[in-house]
Amino acid sequence: MRIDVIQGANLNMLGRREPEIYGAQTLEEIHRGLADLGRQLSDGGDLVELTFFQSNSEGALVDRVQACGADVDAIILNPGAYTHTSVALRDALLAIELPAVEVHLSNPAARESFRHRSLIADVVAGSIVGLGAIGYQLALQALVTAHRTRLAVERPAAPG
Numbered sequence: 001m002r003i004d005v006i007q008g009a010n011l012n013m014l015g016r017r018e019p020e021i022y023g024a025q026t027l028e029e030i031h032r033g034l035a036d037l038g039r040q041l042s043d044g045g046d047l048v049e050l051t052f053f054q055s056n057s058e059g060a061l062v063d064r065v066q067a068c069g070a071d072v073d074a075i076i077l078n079p080g081a082y083t084h085t086s087v088a089l090r091d092a093l094l095a096i097e098l099p100a101v102e103v104h105l106s107n108p109a110a111r112e113s114f115r116h117r118s119l120i121a122d123v124v125a126g127s128i129v130g131l132g133a134i135g136y137q138l139a140l141q142a143l144v145t146a147h148r149t150r151l152a153v154e155r156p157a158a159p160g
């Protein structure tokens, strides 16, 4: 299976950016850890392949979500601050037929009130927040388990 890991605004600054909130690991280190886990989870011919993308631009993130075609099985997404503002990213997630897991290093619910609103949380299969870089690993494990057991990790219907 192939999973696209999509990282939004300012996540390229990890390691230097407010490490007391986001941790000391760089984005490259987080991605290396995910690639290692992908290799561990690869089971014979049943490979877990990961692709990685980061952008600070909302439009580029929308383009990347739209570009997830038949060769991608699921998405791991941390939109950064666009979580709280982007109708366009929300609409892109609704437009594609793929399960997505949203990850946040910090716990937005425990932070400033403007971070409490998410435009993404109700259009993804699930969210993992507040566990630092471990959240990405848990998201990967969940998506691989779901894919292999055909347990439902599905894109929810558009909320009414």
Ligand code: DQA
Pocket: 009, 010, 011, 078, 079, 080, 081, 082, 083, 103, 104, 105, 106, 107, 108, 115
């Ligand atoms: C974040 C939380 C967002 O509120 C913030 O704007 C980020 C990072 C997180 O991973 O904790 O850029 O998505």
